[in-house]
Amino acid sequence: MTEVDRRVADFESQLKGAGLRMTQQRRLILRVLAEADDHPDAKGIFTRAFALDPTLSLSTVYRTMKVLESQGAIERHAFEDGISRYEHADQEHHDHLIDIDSGEVIEFSSDAIEELQRRIAAELGYDLVRHRLELYGRKKQPARKGGRK
Amino acid sequence: MTEVDRRVADFESQLKGAGLRMTQQRRLILRVLAEADDHPDAKGIFTRAFALDPTLSLSTVYRTMKVLESQGAIERHAFEDGISRYEHADQEHHDHLIDIDSGEVIEFSSDAIEELQRRIAAELGYDLVRHRLELYGRKKQPARKGGRK
């Protein structure tokens, strides 16, 4: 709770600085995001939040996600299905590997690949501003005696 | 033209093998794709093809893109705006750098980054099946006397 409360408080001061208000709905959605350990979409966030406050509307979820994103409080990702998914932004940068059988999303980070991307952009005459990197894979089968089947 | 005709013929035999038909519309769309050197979306393809045959419909473009994709004749990409864009598949694998000022799409390929992705997936216990890598950058300014401004 302490951790979640700290994030909510942090965000409240950010809002103040932008002349925006901390509403019940924003508090609620922020709490749902802070407690999530996955990458829910708007409907998923709505479902979780609606369970705690059945007066919440889906419109407000969408609006709130834009506010949260513009304040840098969350990150938005659209994997292969094109649906926007969200996660809290107070973690170091990482990319995602998606299990194509289960849909599970696994986070990883690699300084080597980050550096390599910067270098590639530089060789093309560009400064790298951001990137999207998603790996789609299938669980390796445990090795069998006699090697690969 | 010879090159384009070869691609159309190649695709026609693929279709035959799948019990599908080579129609005027598919021929036309395939031609537009073969002549494109960019990454047009469905509407863009429709516009170019419609100029050559004003009886074509946008529905058919969408349907044809699915057929072409399922046959492996084209690749589909959805960059940040989420709209599907297409390109002919008979070229070696490459990834894309998008100029965030102009929207220009630049192709590149790097064996090093391909290998690194495989290694990262492997370390997580996965076989890499496919990936999505997009770099978003801004043109480097030419160096000035006195270094970075």
Next chain:
DNA sequence: AGCTAGATGAACATCATTTTCATTTGCAGC
């Protein structure tokens, strides 16, 4: 407690893409 601009909920609008369905057409067999 009262004021007011920002926020909300509900309904409706948008936009890319898909689906329905009546009509057309590719093409295999004669």
Next chain:
DNA sequence: GCTGCAAATGAAAATGATGTTCATCTAGCT
């Protein structure tokens, strides 16, 4: 070349995620 029929098409309607409108509510200030 003509027929038959399943596949393909065009036009219109449906879908689904997301955005917008507008009347009403409320956070935050006095």
